[in-house]
Amino acid sequence: MSDTNHCVSKKLAKQPGVAVFVLEDLSSIRTQRRGKKMNKWLGSWAFFQQEQFLAYKAEALGKKVVHQDPRYTSQKCNVCKHIKRTNRHKSKFHCSNCGYQTHADLNASRNVRDDYILSSTHGTEEQGSVNTPYVSGNSVS
Numbered sequence: 765m766s767d768t769n770h771c772v773s774k775k776l777a778k779q780p781g782v783a784v785f786v787l788e789d790l791s792s793i794r795t796q797r798r799g800k801k802m803n804k805w806l807g808s809w810a811f812f813q814q815e816q817f818l819a820y821k822a823e824a825l826g827k828k829v830v831h832q833d834p835r836y837t838s839q840k841c842n843v844c845k846h847i848k849r850t851n852r853h854k855s856k857f858h859c860s861n862c863g864y865q866t867h868a869d870l871n872a873s874r875n876v877r878d879d880y881i882l883s884s885t886h887g888t889e890e891q892g893s894v895n896t897p898y899v900s901g902n903s904v905s
């Protein structure tokens with residue numbers, strides 16, 4: 765497991781164009797509805813180690829690792845921001861408001877990223893370094 769974690773975290777840390785890694789705040793992670801398998805993995809030693817590896821490899825490359833409150837990120841639609849518990853069906857996300865469909869973890873991780881950007885007070889420098897460009901203010905479609 766350590767070898768795998770080293771390998772995966774190295775690849776993640778080296779992702780070109782990514783300067784900030786936004787991770788879910790672990791203290792509230794088990795309160796999310798994610799299914800038994802995912803909760804077990806998130807609460808495991810292996811996951812904790814993965815975070816540690818990513819943090820020091822990313823920091824060695826001059827990148828940053830931050831933690832973000834994951835509240836509602838698994839229920840919120842990343843497209844229209846509609847929050848409803850039933851939007852999530854196990855690994856699938858299907859927005860009852862706009863009809864957007866994707867993998868539930870992908871939708872949730874995009875929400876974690878966007879929540880961090882919205883709550884960030886570090887200025888525009890970091891916003892530009894996020895993998896997918898973010899359009900701020902009222903111009904979000």
Ligand SMILES: [Zn+2]
Nearest residue numbers: 841844859862
């Ligand atoms: Zn939606």
